[in-house]
Amino acid sequence: MYSKEHQQIRVHDFEPEQERFRTEVLSGLQKSPKELPCKYFYDERGSYLFECICELDEYYIPRTEAAIMEAYIEQMVELIGPGVLLIEYGSGNSTKTRILLKHLHELAAYVPIDICQKQLLRATVELVSDYSGLEVLPVCADYTSDFELPVTNRPCRRRVVYFPGSTIGNFDPIPAKHFLEHIAGVCGPRGGLLIGVDLKKDPAVLHRAYNDGKGVTAAFNLNLLERVNRELNGDFQPEWFEHYAFYNPGEGRVEMHLVSLKDQTVHLDNVSVPFARGESIWTESSYKFTLDEFEQMAGDAGFKVAHVWTDEKQWFSVQYLVNTGGTRS
Numbered sequence: 173m174y175s176k177e178h179q180q181i182r183v184h185d186f187e188p189e190q191e192r193f194r195t196e197v198l199s200g201l202q203k204s205p206k207e208l209p210c211k212y213f214y215d216e217r218g219s220y221l222f223e224c225i226c227e228l229d230e231y232y233i234p235r236t237e238a239a240i241m242e243a244y245i246e247q248m249v250e251l252i253g254p255g256v257l258l259i260e261y262g263s264g265n266s267t268k269t270r271i272l273l274k275h276l277h278e279l280a281a282y283v284p285i286d287i288c289q290k291q292l293l294r295a296t297v298e299l300v301s302d303y304s305g306l307e308v309l310p311v312c313a314d315y316t317s318d319f320e321l322p323v324t325n326r327p328c329r330r331r332v333v334y335f336p337g338s339t340i341g342n343f344d345p346i347p348a349k350h351f352l353e354h355i356a357g358v359c360g361p362r363g364g365l366l367i368g369v370d371l372k373k374d375p376a377v378l379h380r381a382y383n384d385g386k387g388v389t390a391a392f393n394l395n396l397l398e399r400v401n402r403e404l405n406g407d408f409q410p411e412w413f414e415h416y417a418f419y420n421p422g423e424g425r426v427e428m429h430l431v432s433l434k435d436q437t438v439h440l441d442n443v444s445v446p447f448a449r450g451e452s453i454w455t456e457s458s459y460k461f462t463l464d465e466f467e468q469m470a471g472d473a474g475f476k477v478a479h480v481w482t483d484e485k486q487w488f489s490v491q492y493l494v495n496t497g498g499t500r501s
């Protein structure tokens with residue numbers, strides 16, 4: 173653990189160590205079926221590719237969520253109230269947050285949390301220059317792990333966590349509930365959670381969103397192999413794997429895989445990983461919810477749904493949840 177100074181910006185650094193990456197990658201590749209944790213998509217190139225995905229016509233999530241935010245920001249601000257500490261999980265380039273930063277009253281501070289140190293630093297430099305007087309306290313961390321939040325200069329009335337983009341859908345159901353419980357602990361008894369939740373819809377729309385015509389999602393998926401090569405001295409040949417994404421209606425999720433195009437053996441340092449032709453590495457699940465399903469899960473985690481905003485087609489929702497009991501950790 174250490175901190176880095178950059179133009180007077182202090183990043184509270186809990187970046188996962190290389191050893192953890194190595195352990196999780198090796199154990200994932202030794203499972204059957206093989207898997208890799210989707211949080212490792214977001215190295216510098218992966219974060220850039222995800223930004224490119226967010227600009228694609230087929231990937232409806234960012235623009236639908238942004239339109240909901242624009243349309244209902246006054247109602248959201250009213251419910252959230254003044255003087256809050258705004259904490260964002262997986263802040264990326266913080267673009268989505270700007271609308272909140274612009275409208276929230278007497279913000280105590282903004283704490284962006286992201287696993288990618290470089291992107292976090294870039295976003296913080298921009299925010300500090302664009303919002304004078306705003307205290308930005310960046311934290312580089314895997315937000316599913318435990319870490320201390322930085323101390324703010326101004327007192328805060330309440331903590332509100334912002335978790336947009338339906339990233340909650342990247343957790344399996346039990347970890348998702350545990351993660352919501354963890355958020356309830358972080359935001360405390362009177363705290364809130366403003367969350368983006370993707371809804372169940374026509375599978376053809378989902379298929380297009382995760383199989384875009386320009387192949388950006390495929391490049392994002394395959395970048396994970398390049399990252400493993402770079403950081404773990406691996407010899408994956410990305411061209412011998414294919415991006416494969418589909419909606420699994422029984423499980424209510426889009427699954428992303430990397431499928432081996434032939435029998436092959438990959439090496440990471442001195443570890444050999446055999447692949448049969450057609451065998452896959454499961455790299456991501458993206459769960460889609462009905463409003464009732466999400467309300468049930470949030471309730472089980474100690475949150476009450478205070479308000480739900482959706483778009484006309486009911487493809488996406490932004491929800492404000494209040495903590496009905498959890499303690500502040």
Ligand code: AVI
Binds near residue numbers: 225338342382456458
């Ligand atoms: C970050 N997360 C919500 C995205 C999703 O839709 O599951 C990641 C993504 N994977 C492929 N495209 C986008």
